[in-house]
Amino acid sequence: MPWYALYTESRQEKKVTARLEKLGIEVYCPLIIQERQWSDRKKRVEVPLLPSYVFVKLESHKRELVFQIPGIVRYLYWLGQPAIIKDSEIETLQKWLMDKVASFEVIGIQPGAEYEIPSGPFMGQKGIVEKVNKNQVTLILEQLGVKIILKTAFP
Known part of the structure; x- marks a missing residue:
């Protein structure tokens, strides 16, 4: 079915x-x-x-x-x-x-750069960094047609 x-x-x-x-x-x-x-x-x-x-x-x-x-x-x-x-x-x-656990570091990530998600539900997906804040990164995953926000575990 x-x-x-x-x-x-x-x-x-x-x-x-x-x-x-x-x-x-x-x-x-x-x-x-x-x-x-x-x-x-x-x-x-x-x-x-x-x-x-x-x-x-x-x-x-x-x-x-x-x-x-x-x-x-x-x-x-x-x-x-x-x-x-x-x-x-x-x-x-x-x-x-x-898969609820995802972690990453927001160090040296600049808008426009390509970033590969190291862990979590979108592990291995590559996206273009749209915005970087103190404890989060906004990524555009063109392959999936979505925009996601990655947040660090420790604000």
Whole structure:
């Protein structure tokens, strides 16, 4: 059975995931923990890595079942067909998110330089340094089409 990407309504990823699981459909919504600032406090919250997307694994003739669930907009299409995501890509994403430990040093890194991530979920990926602060580096990973912020373990 292949994996498919579903586009959801804004901020409905967790609800859609729970509803699909109740239907017995295998679903994956990659989540990360972010620190959010409110006017009176900071809080660590679990948010989707890919806003408005969840992945479902089901047989192609059962694809229409998902539209019984409120909050689902459509499938992600590629060349006129629902995009099929390889098992290996989902496994890689899961592996990256399970590996929480990442460390690096911000010494001698200049904007515009190429930097290879030495450890953590993106280990071995090369990116272009966009910005360097006291305890973080903003990298553009062109191969993956993302911008990430690496933070040191000790501020």
